[in-house]
Amino acid sequence: MNSFDELIKRMSSGERRALGKIITLMENDSSSSAYIIPQIHNLTGNAHIVGITGPPGSGKSSLVDKLISCYRNDGLKVGVIAIDPTSPFTGGAILGDRIRMKRHYTDKDVFIRSMATRGNLGGLSEATGNTIQALDAFGKDVIIIETVGAGQVEIDIVKVADTVVVVSVPSMGDSVQTLKAGIMEIGDIFAVNKADIEGVEKCIIEIRMMLELSEKKGGWIQPIIKTFGNKDDGANDLYESIKNHHKYLIESGHHEQKRIIRGKTELINILQNLFIRNLYDTISEKEMEELAKKIANREKDPYMIIEELIPRLKKFI
Numbered sequence: 683m684n685s686f687d688e689l690i691k692r693m694s695s696g697e698r699r700a701l702g703k704i705i706t707l708m709e710n711d712s713s714s715s716a717y718i719i720p721q722i723h724n725l726t727g728n729a730h731i732v733g734i735t736g737p738p739g740s741g742k743s744s745l746v747d748k749l750i751s752c753y754r755n756d757g758l759k760v761g762v763i764a765i766d767p768t769s770p771f772t773g774g775a776i777l778g779d780r781i782r783m784k785r786h787y788t789d790k791d792v793f794i795r796s797m798a799t800r801g802n803l804g805g806l807s808e809a810t811g812n813t814i815q816a817l818d819a820f821g822k823d824v825i826i827i828e829t830v831g832a833g834q835v836e837i838d839i840v841k842v843a844d845t846v847v848v849v850s851v852p853s854m855g856d857s858v859q860t861l862k863a864g865i866m867e868i869g870d871i872f873a874v875n876k877a878d879i880e881g882v883e884k885c886i887i888e889i890r891m892m893l894e895l896s897e898k899k900g901g902w903i904q905p906i907i908k909t910f911g912n913k914d915d916g917a918n919d920l921y922e923s924i925k926n927h928h929k930y931l932i933e934s935g936h937h938e939q940k941r942i943i944r945g946k947t948e949l950i951n952i953l954q955n956l957f958i959r960n961l962y963d964t965i966s967e968k969e970m971e972e973l974a975k976k977i978a979n980r981e982k983d984p985y986m987i988i989e990e991l992i993p994r995l996k997k998f999i
C-alpha cells in the first residue's frame with residue numbers, strides 16, 4: 683500500500699487530519715488528484731453544496747457561522763470552503779473567516795478550509811472542485827462555499843453549487859445597482875444582511891424589482907430574506923430557505939440537471955489545466971514572451987504559432 687492509499691483509507695475511516703492532508707496534496711499537485719479522485723469518486727454525490735457570495739464585508743462569514751450552528755443543531759455534518767480571490771499572500775479574508783467561525787473549529791463534525799483561487803483563468807480552480815469532492819467523500823451532509831464577489835469567481839459558483847445565496851447589505855446605497863445583472867441571475871436566494879441598519883426595506887424592493895426583470899428560475903420563486911449576521915438566530919430564516927430550495931431541486935428534477943452541469947465543469951476545468959500545464963512544460967516563459975513579441979510586431983499570427991506548437995506538446999495519454 684502506498685502513502686496515498688494509506689491516507690485515503692484513514693480519511694475514509696473518518697480521520698480529519700488525513701482529509702486535510704489529502705486536500706493539501708491535491709491543491710499542490712494535480713498528479714496527486716489524478717490518483718486520489720478516482721479512488722474517492724464513488725463516495726461522492728451526497729452532499730448539498732451551498733454557495734454564499736456577495737461583496738466584501740457584507741457579512742458572508744458571519745452568516746456561514748450562524749448556518750453552521752443551524753446544521754449542527756439538526757445533527758448534520760458541515761464542510762466549509764472559504765475562498766479568497768485576492769493574492770494567496772494577503773490573507774485578509776482568510777483571517778476574517780478564522781475569526782468569524784472560530785467557535786466551530788473545535789467541532790469534529792465541522793471542517794473549515796480557506797483557500798486562494800489559483801485558477802488559471804480566474805475562475806474557481808481545479809483545487810476547489812477537488813476539495814468539494816474530498817469533503818463529500820468524507821461524509822459531509824452540506825458543503826458551504828464562501829466566495830467574495832469578485833467577477834468571475836462569484837459567477838462560477840453557480841457551476842459548482844446546488845443552491846446559491848447572494849448576500850447584499852442596505853448600506854450599499856444605490857446598492858442593488860452595484861450588484862451586477864449577472865449576479866442577480868445566479869441567486870436562488872437573496873439575503874439582505876445587516877437588516878438592523880437603515881434602508882433594508884428599500885433594498886428588498888430594489889432586489890424584487892431587479893428580479894422581475896431577470897429570467898425566471900423554473901418553478902422556484904427566489905425569496906428575499908432579512909438576515910442579521912451579528913445575532914445568534916439571525917440566519918434561521920435563511921437556513922429554512924436553503925433547505926426548501928434543496929427539497930425543490932430534488933422534487934423538480936433540477937438537481938440531476940445541476941449535477942450534469944457540474945460534471946461538465948469538472949471535466950473542462952481539468953482539461954484546461956492539463957493543457958496549460960502541458961504547454962508550460964513544453965515551452966519556457968522566455969520562449970512564450972518571444973512568441974508574444976512576434977505576434978505584437980506582426981511577424982507571425984497566433985494561429986501560425988499554434989500550428990507550430992501543437993506537435994511539440996507531450997502526448998496527453
Ligand SMILES: Nc1nc2c(ncn2[C@@H]2O[C@H](COP(=O)(O)OP(=O)(O)OP(=O)(O)O)[C@@H](O)[C@H]2O)c(=O)[nH]1
Binds near residue numbers: 778876
Ligand atoms: N450591523 C451589522 N453588522 C454585521 C452584520 N453581519 C455582519 N456584520 C459585521 O460586518 C463585518 C464583516 O463581516 P464578515 O462576516 O467578515 O463579512 P464577509 O462578507 O465575510 O467579509 P469578507 O470575507 O472579508 O468579504 C463584521 O464586522 C461583522 O461583525 C449584521 O447583520 N449587522
Ligand SMILES: [Mg+2]
Binds near residue numbers: 778779828
Ligand atoms: Mg468572509
